[in-house]
Amino acid sequence: MKQRREGFRPATYVLFLAVTAAALVLCVCLGSVSLPLKDTLRTLVRAALGLAQDARSLAPSIVVPVRLPRVLCVAAVGAALSLCGAAMQGLLKNPLADGSTMGVSSGASLGAIIALAFGVSVPGLPFAGTTVLAILFAFGSLLLILGVAYRLDSSLSTNTIILLGVIFSMFASSVSSFIITFAGERVKTIMFWTLGSLQGSSYQNAAVLYVTLAVCGAILLAHGRELNAFAVGEDNARNIGVYVRRVKLTVLICVSVLIGVCVSVSGTIGFVGLVTPHMLRRLTGPNHRRLLPASVFGGAVFLMLADLLARTVLSPRELPIGVVTSFVGSIVFVYIFFRSRGR
């Protein structure tokens, strides 16, 4: 019997990279001021090689300091959220799970809202207080949820984790709402941030995102087989020899770190982690050896295009990216749901 290759062939990865690169260039070209493709490419190549830019061209002043760091951040956030969604849907055997199911996303949001509302800043650190508090709260939420889950049920069962995650999300949201109520003139900033925004993203943000994605993403991708076993059934995973508790903890920690970093940079962006793996599962099948890498590239492309829409649809005004992802995502989700039911 011939064994079917589980993962993608190298050529498929080349194709994914090409599509992602094309989407990146497109998103750098287009915006409130659209730039010619040739100028954009020349600027990107010169920036990559460290060469001096053409002073007569408009492109370098837009591409290098503004668009490129933003699009790079958008791509990383999309890739991370989508990867987290795919991993959580497999781990919890629940197609409605995503990175926020654990409650970590709400925890990170709470941290960031506290930083924005009270103007928390961390002296001596290159990143704003929002980033630091979001990551700290994401970790704190994870520890709290897992700690309580372990006290209730030492096997860390899926139902316990989902239930505690939902309850914690509600708690964190209510505290966030309470703070927003008394935030005074900062309300607008907070509200815009809670809907997700990557305005003003820097290369430092991008560096943090890509380093986190490289480490946590690699660990998640290495757990494709284990996630397949969980998606078939947790008991089955245990029976075939998966170290259930260790794998569960590893995946949850990686997802929490990724979500914490993403939320700190971009705010809460809904639906990417839920919808992108659903769309991709129709192409790749449920096997996580294909679904996880496809989610990385698919999530990056999806969010870059959503961000492009957010920047251009009401130009020069900009929509929060979360509005676009939730709007597009919900329509796509309903379409997929009806298609899968054969209607």
Added chain:
Amino acid sequence: MSMLQVSDLSVSYGGSRILDGVSFSVEAGQWLMIIGPNGAGKTTVINAVSQGAPYTGTVLFEGTDVKTMKSRELARCVGVLTQNHYVGYGFTVEEVIRLGSYAHRPGLFEKGRDDSEARVADAVEKTGMERFLKQSVLTLSGGELQRAFLAQLFVQDPRMLLLDEPTNHLDLIYQKQVFALVRKWMDDTGGAVISVVHDLSLARAYGTHALLMKHGRTVDFGPIGDVMTPENINGVYGMDVYDWMRTMYGQWVQE
């Protein structure tokens, strides 16, 4: 040394004792039937032995405490087939069957090669799943799904099978197929089987030994003929089981 030696096995959930000091042993080539009425703790024995439930007491596999074994090592010793399977996504039958090789794959930092390819072909052939391989498991009937998971278990290649009511909800054809496949596996490998069954006729037909349980305790354990006596069976079930069986099967003989 017994293949499996279980001593003073006790399990409690939420303050209530589900298993209370159960002891038994299984040798290679034996098929132990765990029988008893509902709530006797039969499935809990399977869960505890396979490390799916916390317990006190000792479970030794060929002299090694299974609590000290790594997950993959345990899976190479003991394989479990449950009665219900709810697969979350539309994996192909082949993907589900191949998952059985997980315990034989070297870990990230381990040397060695996965040698399960021949076993996959053999398991697929034995269980008659060739024509279903590319099909989604979500489209299979209960019996076909059970055969797919049995094939996964054969790929896992454990030394002992733990079957928890493996033919529950299955029609007669599938019941016969599953039990015949397990018997053949025993004959081919010399392994041992422990199964929980409700059908006493199946227990009598396939078992070599029996563990009779009631209210989480052992009523009797030993060769099947010694355990499945009218006194034991009628006492445990609280009714004249033999008379009931004679009435039921007598109708077939008369016709």
